[in-house]
Every structure is written in C-alpha cells, then in structure tokens.
Amino acid sequence: MERESNNALSDVLAQKGISRRNFLKFCTAMTGALALPSVYTPRIVKALEEAPKRTPVVWLEFQDCAGCSESFLRASRPTAGEVILDVLSVDYHETIMAASGHLAEEAKKMTTDAGGHLVIVEGAIPLAEDGLHCCIGGRTAIDILEEATAKAAAVIAVGSCATFGGVPKASPNPTNAVGVMELVKNVPVLNLSGCPVNVVNLTATVVHFLTFGALPAMDDLGRPLFAHGALIHxxxxxxxxFDKGEFVTAWGDEGHRNGWCLYQMGCKGPIAYHNCPTVRWNDGLNWPVGGGHGCIACSEPDFWDRSVYEPVAIQEVAPPASFPPAQAEPEAMSSGSAATVGAVAGLVVGAVGAAAVVGRGGSEDQAEDQAES
Ligand code: SF4
Structure with missing residues (x-):
C-alpha cells in the first residue's frame, strides 16, 4: 500500500481554497494559543509553509467512547486549522479509515516500521488478565501500543482516558485501566487531558511539533503549559x-439566571487547570460554565471518582466561610464592607492560584525555553 505523504502544506492549503490571509491569521492565532510572543509567528508560518511532507500519524483507540475522535472531526467547514490536521497523513484510524482488516493492519505496520511518526492515543489501556479486556485484530492494546510507539517521534495522549485512565479507571477499576504514560517510557509522551480533548489544543500541539520539531513545555502531569498552565477559576x-460572594444555590434560582458563581453547586474550576474559558468549544461559542453548569474538572486525574455537586476546598481557603451568605442581597452590605470582603478574598484566592501556577513552572518562560531549544 502506497502512503500518500509528499504534498507540502502550502500546496494542500491552496488546493483546499485557504487564502494566504486566512493562513496568516491562523498562524497568529496559534502563536497566541501556544502562549508564545508574537515574534514567533513568522517562524510558524515558515515552518508550516515549507513542511516538506506530511507527517505520518497512527491514531489508536482502546478503552474509549470515540468522543475525542468526534472532537477531532467535529468541524463542518474547512479552516486553516482543520487543514493543518487534515494534512497530517493519518495512516491508521479505526473510526475514519477506508481500509479494513489486513489492509488496515498493513498500513499501520508500514508506518510504524518506518519510524519518525506521531502516535495519537485515545482511550485507556487495561492491564488486568494480561490485557485481554481490550483486543483488536487478536492482539492486546498493550502489544499494539508497544509496537506502534517503539520507533515513534512522539506520543500524544488525547482525552481523560488515554491520559489518566478516565472513565475506565473509575473505582473499582475492574480492568485495571491505566493511561499511556504508565506504559510508554522510551518516547516523549504529551497529555492533552479533558473529556473530550479540545481540537484547538490538539492543533496547537501539532503546529508546535511541526514548527519546532519537539513537543511543547509541559507541567508535572505531562500536559502542555499553554493549555494547562492556569486554573479555570x-x-x-x-x-x-465569586469574589463578591454571589453564588448560585439552586438550579434556576435568581443567581443562576443572572450568571453568578457556581462554586456552591460543585464547580471544580478552582482545582482544574485548563484553558476552557478562553479557548471554549464549537468555534469559541461557549463552554460548560458559560452554559450554566459547573466545571467537573475533567482535565484532572480521577475526575470521575469526585462528587460532581460537592464544593471543593480551594487549597487551604474555605470561601463560603470567608464570604457573606450566598442568599444575602448584595445591597444588605455597605459598599465599603462588600469591597473589603471581595478584595481580601480575591487577594487570598488570587495569591493561592498564582502560587500554584508559579509552583508548576510558569507557562511562558518554559514554553519559550522549549521553543528556543
Ligand atoms: S470557575 Fe466555577 S467557582 Fe470559579 S468563578 Fe467560575 S463558576 Fe465560580
């Protein structure tokens, strides 16, 4: 089977009707998404335009719901971002490939034997019973992952299941499911957590890889700092x-209708590191908290075992005790006392959040360092 992978990106963009103006706008947006200074935009433009050939990709699915594939494919109109993903030579993807059976396996083997490819993994890997809970073509997910990653340039684990085990790992974890980084030690692994993965972050990671030849700077959980360097909160x-002590206390109450804070309804934004509020979903249209539901911290390990509607402790701070009761009318407080409570609470929470971010390495510096290297 011949692998079609020799079209330069510039050719493909032209074939797809993407204007240079839109391509440049896309590169500028990617520079921002990667938290890089604007001076990097020309470098991204040059790297993408001059990409000599399509980078081969093997996309593996194990214990998953195909939600990350849906996220990857969700776009309905061609944009430069979609083309960037489209021009990857996806040599194996069980959900979307035309080939099947031995032909599909042959395409995968040709790519993985050649090496230098990207492996994208969706879904957790079960270890119980020697991996028999997830077999494809008569082989376990453990075997398939080992073979596919042996000569890979890098591995990108997408979604909560491939990164931290996700739903399959939820207690009592009957199949002993684990994420990719538990098994792959010989190749760099980047975790794009979230349920599902946000295609903007996948695109930005691919752009970084094509531009700098390396994965972006990561936090201590292997997640890119450009996407997971700051708290949702x-x-x-x-x-x-939140800072004014205005909380929703019942679904559909006045605070809910007025867009107040969802902390007391169990929002996990104070413990979740993700760029959901800024990148959003559906072409930036909205995100869960914007739609009126609290964050469930799907980007964090073991999110499925956490009670969705129980408020979380914010580091060592307990906001409900620091604020006036959520039921209190703001007018019942003097403007001075409200401002003081808000300012003090804001400073405390802000300082804790800032300390947490600094403790995780500082996104821009590390991203720049890695980009420079
Ligand atoms: S992230 Fe959640 S807790 Fe924080 S301000 Fe937004 S709604 Fe409130």
Whole structure:
C-alpha cells in the first residue's frame, strides 16, 4: 500500500481554497494559543509553509467512547486549522479509515516500521488478565501500543482516558485501566487531558511539533503549559461574582439566571487547570460554565471518582466561610464592607492560584525555553 505523504502544506492549503490571509491569521492565532510572543509567528508560518511532507500519524483507540475522535472531526467547514490536521497523513484510524482488516493492519505496520511518526492515543489501556479486556485484530492494546510507539517521534495522549485512565479507571477499576504514560517510557509522551480533548489544543500541539520539531513545555502531569498552565477559576467570567460572594444555590434560582458563581453547586474550576474559558468549544461559542453548569474538572486525574455537586476546598481557603451568605442581597452590605470582603478574598484566592501556577513552572518562560531549544 502506497502512503500518500509528499504534498507540502502550502500546496494542500491552496488546493483546499485557504487564502494566504486566512493562513496568516491562523498562524497568529496559534502563536497566541501556544502562549508564545508574537515574534514567533513568522517562524510558524515558515515552518508550516515549507513542511516538506506530511507527517505520518497512527491514531489508536482502546478503552474509549470515540468522543475525542468526534472532537477531532467535529468541524463542518474547512479552516486553516482543520487543514493543518487534515494534512497530517493519518495512516491508521479505526473510526475514519477506508481500509479494513489486513489492509488496515498493513498500513499501520508500514508506518510504524518506518519510524519518525506521531502516535495519537485515545482511550485507556487495561492491564488486568494480561490485557485481554481490550483486543483488536487478536492482539492486546498493550502489544499494539508497544509496537506502534517503539520507533515513534512522539506520543500524544488525547482525552481523560488515554491520559489518566478516565472513565475506565473509575473505582473499582475492574480492568485495571491505566493511561499511556504508565506504559510508554522510551518516547516523549504529551497529555492533552479533558473529556473530550479540545481540537484547538490538539492543533496547537501539532503546529508546535511541526514548527519546532519537539513537543511543547509541559507541567508535572505531562500536559502542555499553554493549555494547562492556569486554573479555570482564574479565567472564568463568573469570577467577579465569586469574589463578591454571589453564588448560585439552586438550579434556576435568581443567581443562576443572572450568571453568578457556581462554586456552591460543585464547580471544580478552582482545582482544574485548563484553558476552557478562553479557548471554549464549537468555534469559541461557549463552554460548560458559560452554559450554566459547573466545571467537573475533567482535565484532572480521577475526575470521575469526585462528587460532581460537592464544593471543593480551594487549597487551604474555605470561601463560603470567608464570604457573606450566598442568599444575602448584595445591597444588605455597605459598599465599603462588600469591597473589603471581595478584595481580601480575591487577594487570598488570587495569591493561592498564582502560587500554584508559579509552583508548576510558569507557562511562558518554559514554553519559550522549549521553543528556543
Ligand atoms: S467557582 Fe466555577 S463558576 Fe465560580 S468563578 Fe470559579 S470557575 Fe467560575
């Protein structure tokens, strides 16, 4: 089977009708998404335009719901971002490939034997019973993953299942499911957690890889800092209400109708590191908290075992005790006392959030360092 992988990206963009103006706008947006200074935009443009050939990709699915594939494919109109993903030579993807059976296996083997490819993994890997809970073509997920990654340039684990085990690993974890990084030690592994993965972050990671020849800087859980370097709570449009002590206390109450903070309804934004509030979903249209539901921290390990509707402790701070009761009318407080409570609480929470981010390495510096290297 011949692998079609020799079209330069610039050719493919032209074939797809993507104007140079839109391509440049896309590169500028990617520079911002990667938290890189704007001086990097020309370098991204040059690297993508001059990419000599399509990078081969093997996309593996194990214990998953195909939600990350849906996220990858969700776009309905061609944009430069979609073309960037489209021009990867996806040599194996069980959900979308035309080939099947031995032909499909042959395509995968040709790519993995040649080496230098990207492996994208969706879904957890079961270890119980020697891996028999997930077999494809008569082989276990453990075997398939080992073979596919042996000569790979890098591995990108997408979604909560491939990164941290996700739903398959939920207690009592009957199949002993694990994420990719538990098994792959010989190749760099990047975790794009979230349920599902946000295609913007996958695109930005691919652009970084094509531009700099390396994966972006990561936090201590292997997640790219450009996407997971800050708490959701620190970028949430409802944060002002949190700082003022204005909380939703029942679905559909006045606070809910007015867009108040969802902390007391169990929002996990204060413990979740993700760029959901800024990148959003469906072409930036909205995100869960914007739609009125609290964050469930799907980007964090073991999120499925955490009670969705129980408020979380914010580091060592307990906001409900620091604020006036959520039921209190803001007018019942003097403007001075409200401002003082809000400012003090904001400073405490802000300082804790900032310390947490600094403790995780600082996104821009590391991203720049890695980019430079
Ligand atoms: S607790 Fe949730 S809704 Fe409230 S400000 Fe934080 S992230 Fe936003």
């Amino acid at each position: 620190d970028n949430c449009e409802r944060r002002g209400h």
